[in-house]
Amino acid sequence: MTVCFRRETLKYMQERSRVTQRRLLEATVECLYEFGWSGATTTLIAERAGVSRGAQLHHYPTRAALVLAAVQHLAERRAEEIRKEVAALTGDRTERLDRVVELLAAAFTGPLFVAALEVWVAARTDAELRDALVPLEARVGREMHRLTVDVLDADESRPGVREAVQATLDLLRGLGVANLLTDDTARRTLLLAAWKRQLATLI
Amino acid sequence: MTVCFRRETLKYMQERSRVTQRRLLEATVECLYEFGWSGATTTLIAERAGVSRGAQLHHYPTRAALVLAAVQHLAERRAEEIRKEVAALTGDRTERLDRVVELLAAAFTGPLFVAALEVWVAARTDAELRDALVPLEARVGREMHRLTVDVLDADESRPGVREAVQATLDLLRGLGVANLLTDDTARRTLLLAAWKRQLATLI
Known part of the structure; x- marks a missing residue:
């Protein structure tokens, strides 16, 4: 059986499909953020x-397919947003570095980080989810590192720069976890003020 | 009704009680580590x-009472162990600082950290657990900071030292999360080698 559509109809169907997917992926992150891993059922999403x-x-x-697609999609969207915001930055090198650290810190305290952490922790004791998540997280991690190198305008061929970029991301991950149960903004702001000065001398 | 016991009997009963409690608390951390929050039921424990x-x-x-007591008990035990190991350290100031960072890093990648993270993430979407956990975590966090200041022999009255100690703990927390799904030891070792040098100049 051959099914024929007019080109316009096909385009409309594809567009509708994309809208449905995007809605599902965004609802997944919202539900993970609001209800945690066990509460974010496929029915609720x-x-x-x-x-x-x-x-x-x-x-x-499957639930795993939905959750992994959601984490990947939103990580890509977040990276795009960061690149755009960094491209729009003005000011001298120091001011730009400060803003970049703040933008990255915001990413590590936002709903996507929290949703991804829910999936990460669940995957630790769920072999199937873990097997699917590990390669995805490696890719997302590499892209986050690349993004950070770019937006910090860092030259990784110089000794210590690669470690400084990695330390920044690990520090921000730790600060993200510290912000899970209480608003840690005041402490984080002070700590990052010191880190920005250090980073400026390292990269 | 008055119930009388010989002093020896009472002592024996108290000792048995302590043993039972310790067993329960250790089993709780083991089960959280092996089966995650949702798998670590009170029956299994x-x-x-x-x-x-x-x-x-x-x-x-309640399950919350058990889990909170377990996290607190083992955090105290871990802190004691770190203090003992640090007290036994030999070598010059640089060697000692290196070993201290390694001891702390081991704490943030061990089963207790993972168990505590399971509880933390669960508490995010469980108001009752969160209300009980927040003050406990604040206390444990302060004690961990105090411990780190002591074992690093850091003088917090000097500018930047307090932030450097905090950054060390936040960095180690981030590295602990990075180690959840895969063995991140090689990357962590390189990164910490750079961090130790930096920390030596900061404190």
Whole structure:
């Protein structure tokens, strides 16, 4: 059987498909953020997205597939946003470095970080999820490192620069975890003020 | 009704009580580490500890009480161990600082850190657990900071030293999370080698 569509109809269907996917991925991160791993059921996510269970299963057959796609999609979107915001920065090198650290810190305290941490911790004791997550996290980690090198305008061929960039990301991850249960902004701001000065001399 | 015991009997009962408690607390951390928050049920913990459900409920009436007591007990034990190991260190100031950073890093990649992270993440979306955990974590955090200042022999009255100690702990927390799903030892070792040099100039 051959099914024929007019080009316009096909385009419309593809666009609708993309909208459905985006809604599901964003609802997944919202639900992980609000209800945690165990609370973010596929039923709840479909409801939140306003998408039928059938459409959800068509795009993402398993909960793991949905969650991994959501983490990847939003990590890419977040990286794009950071690049755009950095491109719009003005001021001298020091002011720019300060703002870049702040933008990165905001990423590590936002809902996507929290949602990703929920998935990470769940994957630790769920072999199937872990096997799928490990290569994805390696890729996201490399892209985050590349992004940080770019936005900090860091020259990794110089000794110590690579470690300084990595330390910045690990420090921000630690600060993200410290912000999970209480608002740690005041302490983080003081600590990052010192870190910015140090980073300026390191890179 | 008055119940009388010989002094020896009372001592024996108290000692047995302490042993039961210790077993339960250690089994709790083991189960959180092995099975994660949702898998570490009170039934499983009682089984692992070899303690009856009745005795478990007598000492820790709720799962939250058990889990919080476990995190606190083992954090105290870990701090004691670190202090003992640091006291036994030989070598010059640089060698000692290197070993101290390694001892702290080991604490942030060990089973207790992982168990505590499971509880932390669960508490984010469990208001009752969070309310009980927040003051405990504040206390444990302060004690960890104090311990780090002591074992690094750092003078916090000097500018930047307090931030350097905090950054060390936040960095180690970030490295602990990076080690959750895969063995991150090689990267962590390189990064900490650079951090030790930096820390030596900061404190």
